[in-house]
Amino acid sequence: MLMIQYYILNMPVASVIFALTVGLSIYVFSNPEWFGRLMLHPYSIHRDKSKWYLILTSGLIHKDWMHLIFNMITFYYFGFGLEAIFVEISGPFGHVLFALLYIVALILSDIPTIRQQKDNYGYHSLGASGAISAVLFSYILFNPKMMLYIFFAIPIPAFVFAFLYLGYCIWASKNARDGVNHDAHLFGALTGIVFTLITYPWIIKHFIDKF
Helix, strand or coil: CHHHHHHHHHCHHHHHHHHHHHHHHHHHHHCCHHHHHHCECHHHHHHCHHHHHHHHHHHHCCCCHHHHHHHHHHHHHHHHHHHHHHHHHHCCHHHHHHHHHHHHHHHHHHHHHHHHCCCCCCCCECCCHHHHHHHHHHHHHHCCCCEEEECCCEEEEHHHHHHHHHHHHHHHHHHCCCCCCHHHHHHHHHHHHHHHHHHCCCHHHHHHHCC
């Protein structure tokens, strides 16, 4: 209980995002008819701009438990930490900046998909991966030499992971046929980088000085 109180008081934005995502995802698992109402559907958005809200709601639901758990573990380790970093640098306004990063990443990571799939009635997408990629890459700019663990077992420096991840996303967005929205991962990561560079221009020197 004390830990939950600590997160709510010190990282309120990350706490709300985490709770909303877990809660709404679990709800749609038991009420599958809501998948169709909340998933990203580029065909509908392109023809009815009032459905823009699907960009946001699709980032709060997940396909299954494995999808949800993987994304929330990543968000837990980096989302709460990134909000704390923003607050340490910018004071209370850091909470606003973290919220902006997440929302902007949700939107920008889906725009390429909406453009590409606007005439594909059967295409749907869901999950927070685009925004979480933004959070992860922003965090890496602050801590480029931290160790990440691929499949929770294989250690790799964060800056190496970042280059490999971007390279894989570029390749997969053109070649993979696995049903994963790799464009959202790619543009989410790029949004995280650009947002952090704009917000904290000194991050470039900070990144370089870490080596």
